[in-house]
Amino acid sequence: MIERFDPLKGERLRVLDEDGRAAPDLDPGLSDAVLRALYERMVRTRTADAKALKLQRQGRLGTYAPSLGHEAAQVGLASAMTADDWFFPYFRDLGAYLTLGYPLADYFHFWMGHEAGLRTPDGLNIFPISIPVGSQIPQAVGAGIAVKSRKLRAAVVTTFGDGATSEGDFHEGLNYAGVYRTPNVFVCINNQYAISVPRSHQTAAATIAQKALAYGFPGVQVDGNDVLAVYAAAREALATARSGGGPTLIEAYTYRLGDHTTSDDAARYRAKEEVQEWVLKDPLARFRRHLALKGLWDEASEKEIQAAAADSVEKAVAEAEARPPASVDDIFAYTYAAMPPDLEIQRAELKASLPEGRR
Amino acid sequence: MIERFDPLKGERLRVLDEDGRAAPDLDPGLSDAVLRALYERMVRTRTADAKALKLQRQGRLGTYAPSLGHEAAQVGLASAMTADDWFFPYFRDLGAYLTLGYPLADYFHFWMGHEAGLRTPDGLNIFPISIPVGSQIPQAVGAGIAVKSRKLRAAVVTTFGDGATSEGDFHEGLNYAGVYRTPNVFVCINNQYAISVPRSHQTAAATIAQKALAYGFPGVQVDGNDVLAVYAAAREALATARSGGGPTLIEAYTYRLGDHTTSDDAARYRAKEEVQEWVLKDPLARFRRHLALKGLWDEASEKEIQAAAADSVEKAVAEAEARPPASVDDIFAYTYAAMPPDLEIQRAELKASLPEGRR
Amino acid sequence: MIMTMVQAIAQALAGEMARDDRIVVFGEDVGRDGGVFRATDGLYDRFGPERVMDTPLAESAAVGAAIGMAALGLRPVVEIQFMGFIYPAFNQIVSHVARLRNRTRGRFTAPVVIRTPYGAGVGALEHHSESTEALFCQIPGLTVVVPSSASDAKGLLTAALRGDDPVLFLEPTRLYRAEKQEVSEEPYEVPLRRAAVVREGRDLTIVAWGAMIPVAREAAAAAEAEGFGAEIVDLRTLSPMDRETVLASVRKTGRALILHEAPKTGGLGAEIAATIGERALLSLNAPVLRVTAPDITVPLAKSEDLYYPNAERVLRSVRKLMEY
Amino acid sequence: MIMTMVQAIAQALAGEMARDDRIVVFGEDVGRDGGVFRATDGLYDRFGPERVMDTPLAESAAVGAAIGMAALGLRPVVEIQFMGFIYPAFNQIVSHVARLRNRTRGRFTAPVVIRTPYGAGVGALEHHSESTEALFCQIPGLTVVVPSSASDAKGLLTAALRGDDPVLFLEPTRLYRAEKQEVSEEPYEVPLRRAAVVREGRDLTIVAWGAMIPVAREAAAAAEAEGFGAEIVDLRTLSPMDRETVLASVRKTGRALILHEAPKTGGLGAEIAATIGERALLSLNAPVLRVTAPDITVPLAKSEDLYYPNAERVLRSVRKLMEY
Numbered sequence A, B: 001m002i003e004r005f006d007p008l009k010g011e012r013l014r015v016l017d018e019d020g021r022a023a024p025d026l027d028p029g030l031s032d033a034v035l036r037a038l039y040e041r042m043v044r045t046r047t048a049d050a051k052a053l054k055l056q057r058q059g060r061l062g063t064y065a066p067s068l069g070h071e072a073a074q075v076g077l078a079s080a081m082t083a084d085d086w087f088f089p090y091f092r093d094l095g096a097y098l099t100l101g102y103p104l105a106d107y108f109h110f111w112m113g114h115e116a117g118l119r120t121p122d123g124l125n126i127f128p129i130s131i132p133v134g135s136q137i138p139q140a141v142g143a144g145i146a147v148k149s150r151k152l153r154a155a156v157v158t159t160f161g162d163g164a165t166s167e168g169d170f171h172e173g174l175n176y177a178g179v180y181r182t183p184n185v186f187v188c189i190n191n192q193y194a195i196s197v198p199r200s201h202q203t204a205a206a207t208i209a210q211k212a213l214a215y216g217f218p219g220v221q222v223d224g225n226d227v228l229a230v231y232a233a234a235r236e237a238l239a240t241a242r243s244g245g246g247p248t249l250i251e252a253y254t255y256r257l258g259d260h261t262t263s264d265d266a267a268r269y270r271a272k273e274e275v276q277e278w279v280l281k282d283p284l285a286r287f288r289r290h291l292a293l294k295g296l297w298d299e300a301s302e303k304e305i306q307a308a309a310a311d312s313v314e315k316a317v318a319e320a321e322a323r324p325p326a327s328v329d330d331i332f333a334y335t336y337a338a339m340p341p342d343l344e345i346q347r348a349e350l351k352a353s354l355p356e357g358r359r
Numbered sequence C, D: 001m002i003m004t005m006v007q008a009i010a011q012a013l014a015g016e017m018a019r020d021d022r023i024v025v026f027g028e029d030v031g032r033d034g035g036v037f038r039a040t041d042g043l044y045d046r047f048g049p050e051r052v053m054d055t056p057l058a059e060s061a062a063v064g065a066a067i068g069m070a071a072l073g074l075r076p077v078v079e080i081q082f083m084g085f086i087y088p089a090f091n092q093i094v095s096h097v098a099r100l101r102n103r104t105r106g107r108f109t110a111p112v113v114i115r116t117p118y119g120a121g122v123g124a125l126e127h128h129s130e131s132t133e134a135l136f137c138q139i140p141g142l143t144v145v146v147p148s149s150a151s152d153a154k155g156l157l158t159a160a161l162r163g164d165d166p167v168l169f170l171e172p173t174r175l176y177r178a179e180k181q182e183v184s185e186e187p188y189e190v191p192l193r194r195a196a197v198v199r200e201g202r203d204l205t206i207v208a209w210g211a212m213i214p215v216a217r218e219a220a221a222a223a224e225a226e227g228f229g230a231e232i233v234d235l236r237t238l239s240p241m242d243r244e245t246v247l248a249s250v251r252k253t254g255r256a257l258i259l260h261e262a263p264k265t266g267g268l269g270a271e272i273a274a275t276i277g278e279r280a281l282l283s284l285n286a287p288v289l290r291v292t293a294p295d296i297t298v299p300l301a302k303s304e305d306l307y308y309p310n311a312e313r314v315l316r317s318v319r320k321l322m323e324y
């Protein structure tokens, strides 16, 4: 299906139209339960995201990169993954984290300023959030090489923004993937901005998807506000990867509805009208219309879903906030496999300089 | 003309066939004098190159990267440039250096192990040879930005190998060039190997030229053993650049007939038969056939050209070898605009530790 | 005029751009957004997109392009958004910016100014609190500058913009808006390569720079109360270093403490201590001590107070020195 | 068996690859070509292209990919063709390799070994003679190793391959084929993090590593003739450093000289001198001296002899120390 959409011709994969009607030949044909689950994940993502912003304003959480507008891309992608697949995320991936089963309390804990939140629970194949833009891409390719060499049946997914495509690591990583035909799925969340820099100033290529031509594997642009389109493209690319068919680049065309982070003021560099246009394309609203058409949504179910989401989010906040801050031992312990004597001395000196309660 | 050759369709620009016959619709239509000059430059390049190898074996010159087989690409490209254009070379560009008027004595001097050889004579717009692969590319793009911002009428040319296209700097540089629409001409000397790594293992893209699609400007593959094809493509790309039309990527498809450097033994990683096939495609021989067809070449003129080349090369060697080694003052002098006191102390200490004759 | 350090930086840029039309500001979000810290605020509106250029997200190309721009007669000022993101450009800095003059025997030079916020203490995200100045102080050809006040920031940056050497200009994030200070609106230079004695004292010398200067001052005030007079040397230019000023102070006081926010091992404190040991050994009444972060990765916001030195830790070392 | 250092390295790789099928060798020209110095000679034929992988020409991706490979259970050994070409990978090393264990609180680790030839003295091209070990000795989490003999090379590399920390393994090009030595064909470890006293002496301590060890030996022999007994400490693991061995020697001899090939300012010699000044001040009969390259870019072949320290220069400093 992916090959039917040529990025050089400006073709974009889309399953749902604005009214929520699915194109029959593209509809991935998910069960009602799965459709409902997709929606619930999107709602939970939005609820948790809004909560994080609130906590940040209250000084209870640090600088935060909101996901508003990205829910379809994040949830659609992660919902197509299996527990054997690996995920190399970037810093704006809340919906994927939740979908993959990462505890929200841990996620909050990280953004509250504790490394412990980056410790992926055993059994989940999720690499830590990558902050240096694009640097996770070659790592994901290395994971792909390992999967291949160890003959595992898994795909390796990595996400990044449109800005990240300008970094050398994007290029080097994708080029390696082409050469080694690794089981990678590269997902560019093209939200039209890298902080203040618009997509048109990030690259002169008409699409991000066509960059795959430089690496000898397929690239496809999908409507990133259409959860079924993202799901369908991801499912196909993942299957290709797992079965030895090599990598795919997916460009999820979407929009960052919020500020870049809580330190940013997007009003400085983009027009209200532009944002407003995209508000009308809200991925939740579109999917809700689809569910309604299928009789899978009504006001009552919405209330339930919202209440459940709010409840789970509150619990996660309480859990994260109940955790003690990192101790001196904790910030020293993981520097080396075995601590060198000098570091032990430094640790002892540091402890000696601190009040009892803060060691 | 460039746009007539689509790299995605495997099309390659070629003017001369193996017998030296020019395709009338592609022939750049050069005067007899220019055609003769092109050939003389190619011969001089080959002569100087062979001399460098000889000097290296005699211990009179250091590790050297030979140009054998690249004469058409180097000379064809540089012959299309004007004195206002800028050149950001890589380490295998002898023919371009000679064509642009760089003193061969200086070039030898550098390869003999003296930085002074990298000091481009005033008036020549040639940046120093870049050894860290690909790192000159963003620099050339910066030069393009400066040319544009200072409203000069000039193009900026940079060369690099097929291996260099895997480096992050290749990508970042070309992407900038697309965004700023700089007057750059990027010339990949695709000689099928990066040391031992074959082109097919360097990237899964079918051509290097198609990588331009990732940056939103044209890319073209040319027969790099056809000096007229390289000249024609370069002339067009340079004119486009100078007139504000933006950058072009030219892939010169050729073959490294010699070892990677004098430290390399190519027999370890490639078959004799392969080399032999390419020996038959010798760029000098092909162009000689063209000249002969036009009545511009015979055995007598060949002898003259060879003798003149040999003579100029011998003179350059003598001149380079006559130069004294760098002094202590010389290796210290250019670290900062003004020498810090500590460095003056170090310089004095170093001199004091050396015998009179070696300061 | 009363202003913060970040405002002083913006003013230095604006002043020099008005004087010298070769200066071009270059980097991620430096244009319409005015920089994520607003260090380039107002420049885009005043000087236009040809002189205040937003770049694609690629640090190596930003520095690499600056080299070509500089060689062709521009004066690029590159902003790296945080010091933790300078590493992709490391090759261009080490292999090219720092040595272009040397490798071309002066034919080409790269008078590029690379500005970047640095240091911990603002509770930022991972990789946003780095303080790896020592990496750059061992690169011949590069000048490394760190201001500790708004007025120095303006004068040092102005000097950097007028100089002919490549300069890495490190701006302590913690001081960007920490206090406001009187800064002259006229352009002026604070000379590079010269340290400043910012507090006089007889008993010991504290060598520091950037965000550690306020910490040193606080510690010095507390030490004074205990009867110890601490002299503070603000290094300002870290490389090439003004060793004479440091040595003169230590020869006077006989005791030295180096204070920096980077981990101890391989930090610039080692070079300073080694210099003192080499050239002022007989003046020393006590070992040269280093008060630094431990040899670990900067912790995230909630534990970063455990990481960087505070006045209390400095004071403990002052007492050790004095009791030696 | 009698062999060169580069053969010992190839043997260590082969031996460990045979023992541990998680080990994968990775880099430019390491496959069919056997590495430009032949350090991976024979591995491709023996272990095949799945375990001896030629990479496209991209250092950041090589190190980055190694991280992913390591996290998923492989043991990648990355070859960087020369130390001067490690900088494109600097971000992956500093921001990721060194800290993966810490940032995931131990869930993921990156036991990657990065091998690279380094140092001047073979008259190589520009950027092929770098000796910037100190850049890496200030990165918490990274282990930096430099062998000075064939037998140490084999044992230290074997230990690195068996360890759980990321290791930067620097191979002095000048020693690759400088001499042949008896090296056991059996696999064996030389423990990391431990310096070795390779020559005993009463009068002064010379701390050195890699290609400077032969220079130190030559100088020590000359000093002996003048009546001065020089003890030589071969650091072997530069980071984390074995300070105790250095300090014990200096406490015994009372005099110390640090010898390295990198420029003086910010070189690892500074850290060693600072450590001695901090922890053995009262044992010192003279200032700690550093014999190093000057603070300039490595000159090209014809002048590189002016650059790196030789026995004559060391001897001059020995006399200074002894006459102090």
Ligand SMILES: Cc1ncc(C[n+]2csc(CCOP(=O)(O)OP(=O)(O)O)c2C)c(N)n1
Binding pocket: A092, A131, A132, A133, A134, A160, A161, A162, A163, A164, A165, A189, A191, A193, A194, A195, A256, A260, C028, C057, C059, C081, C085, C088
């Ligand atoms: C190497 C690097 N450079 C700069 C930054 C600062 N920075 C953080 S996010 C960002 C923009 C990223 O844009 P994009 O890749 O489009 O992702 P988005 O934030 O839009 O999701 C920048 C410049 C960084 N984190 N890493």
Ligand SMILES: Cc1ncc(C[n+]2csc(CCOP(=O)(O)OP(=O)(O)O)c2C)c(N)n1
Binding pocket: B092, B131, B132, B133, B134, B160, B161, B162, B163, B164, B165, B189, B191, B193, B194, B195, B256, B260, D028, D057, D059, D081, D085, D088
């Ligand atoms: C950044 C960097 N990595 C590695 C090297 C070592 N090296 C020198 S030339 C070369 C191969 C270059 O191949 P290519 O770009 O195809 O150019 P060619 O030599 O074939 O002309 C390599 C790996 C280098 N000089 N710089």
Ligand SMILES: [Mg+2]
Binding pocket: A161, A162, A163, A189, A190, A191, A192, A193, A194, A195
């Ligand atoms: Mg974006």
Ligand SMILES: [Mg+2]
Binding pocket: B161, B162, B163, B189, B190, B191, B192, B193, B194, B195
């Ligand atoms: Mg090549």
